[in-house]
Amino acid sequence: MSQTKNSAGRKLVDAAAVQKRPLTRANEAMSPQVMSEEAFSCTHLQDAAYYSDDSTLVLHMDVRDGLKLLAEAGVRVNCVVTSPPFYGQRDYDVERQIGLESHPSAFISELADVFDATRKVLADNGSLWVNLGDTYWSGKGEHRSGETKQSARRFGIRPQDKKGDGGWCVPKQLLLIPHRLAIEMQDRGWLVRNDNVWVKPNPIPDQVRDRCSMSHEYVFHFAKERWYYFDKSAVGRTSESGSTLPPLDTWEVPPVRGQAGRHKARFSQELVRIPILTTTPPRGVVLDPFAGSGTSLVFARKHGFRAIGIDAKREYCDLMVRQLESVSETKIGSK
Numbered sequence: 001m002s003q004t005k006n007s008a009g010r011k012l013v014d015a016a017a018v019q020k021r022p023l024t025r026a027n028e029a030m031s032p033q034v035m036s037e038e039a040f041s042c043t044h045l046q047d048a049a050y051y052s053d054d055s056t057l058v059l060h061m062d063v064r065d066g067l068k069l070l071a072e073a074g075v076r077v078n079c080v081v082t083s084p085p086f087y088g089q090r091d092y093d094v095e096r097q098i099g100l101e102s103h104p105s106a107f108i109s110e111l112a113d114v115f116d117a118t119r120k121v122l123a124d125n126g127s128l129w130v131n132l133g134d135t136y137w138s139g140k141g142e143h144r145s146g147e148t149k150q151s152a153r154r155f156g157i158r159p160q161d162k163k164g165d166g167g168w169c170v171p172k173q174l175l176l177i178p179h180r181l182a183i184e185m186q187d188r189g190w191l192v193r194n195d196n197v198w199v200k201p202n203p204i205p206d207q208v209r210d211r212c213s214m215s216h217e218y219v220f221h222f223a224k225e226r227w228y229y230f231d232k233s234a235v236g237r238t239s240e241s242g243s244t245l246p247p248l249d250t251w252e253v254p255p256v257r258g259q260a261g262r263h264k265a266r267f268s269q270e271l272v273r274i275p276i277l278t279t280t281p282p283r284g285v286v287l288d289p290f291a292g293s294g295t296s297l298v299f300a301r302k303h304g305f306r307a308i309g310i311d312a313k314r315e316y317c318d319l320m321v322r323q324l325e326s327v328s329e330t331k332i333g334s335k
């Protein structure tokens with residue numbers, strides 16, 4: 001920054017230089033550094049990986065261990081996109097799984113801790129996208145209630161079936177989990193850029209009579225800093241004058257229906273289209289810390305980006321490798 005002195009000999013800050021700074025930072029954010037190919041293929045990462053090739057790493061481990069390993073290896077990703085377990089919806093039957101905490105506040109804090117750990121591996125001008133749906137505290141207000149719809153919709157224990165705490169956790173209460181997480185993230189220093197709404201046409205109907213049927217989830221866009229990489233040209237809308245407008249914050253995407261032997265809570269590749277295409281620079285790295293069947297990794301691979309997936313369940317890591325195999329010429333063999 002250039003400086004000059006006033007008549008009293010005191011240093012003055014050059015106002016023009018100060019004004020230029022945000023522009024410079026904005027420009028710098030649009031040419032982000034991407035991790036080198038050598039660093040991506042280092043032996044430290046390859047040795048720990050369940051599967052690896054030139055553009056993909058699959059880590060079969062707890063998300064916290066995976067993020068620690070990536071941070072120690074000096075990994076820098078450009079885009080984190082993920083759908084963590086939703087509160088009280090599924091028992092994934094893995095050690096230290098997230099989602100079955102007895103109180104929603106414990107879930108929010110576990111999840112925010114995980115996202116704080118992603119900060120260490122996310123480039124300063126990178127973005128974090130989190131898909132999260134909401135949960136009702138059970139209308140029955142008791143553990144393992146005899147609801148017939150329970151077995152049809154979900155499997156395993158539902159913490160929200162336990163008797164409530166008389167606070168947020170009372171029968172029929174919509175817990176507002178997605179926004180509680182977003183507020184916690186704000187409190188921890190993340191910048192909330194959008195609460196994009198995933199609108200689901202033709203959702204599976206809720207078995208309820210006294211409220212509207214749920215047909216949306218959220219996809220939050222968080223940034224570490226004010227200046228971050230965002231390329232709207234890949235997904236933008238064209239205005240009447242021919243200029244490119246950013247996409248809207250409501251995304252109509254049909255949900256993927258489960259198939260036998262497949263992951264039961266997959267999201268659609270269409271859901272990661274805007275996150276990955278807008279916030280990953282050419283040959284950049286996408287990270288999905290709860291990768292499941294590998295939807296984000298497959299989309300990234302199809303579009304020439306590198307990708308890292310973490311999942312604690314071996315069966316899903318196998319599925320991820322098979323999915324990747326189906327979009328690649330390269331022969332993939334899991335370790």
Ligand SMILES: C[S@@+](CC[C@H](N)C(=O)[O-])C[C@H]1O[C@@H](n2cnc3c(N)ncnc32)[C@H](O)[C@@H]1O
Nearest residue numbers: 062063096097098266267290292293295311312
């Ligand atoms: C909602 S699913 C992700 C689905 C994924 N987006 C897809 O399209 O297939 C959440 C995933 O988190 C994983 N998971 C749960 N607890 C975990 C933990 N502590 N560490 C790593 N993975 C975990 C589950 O095995 C599950 O695959």
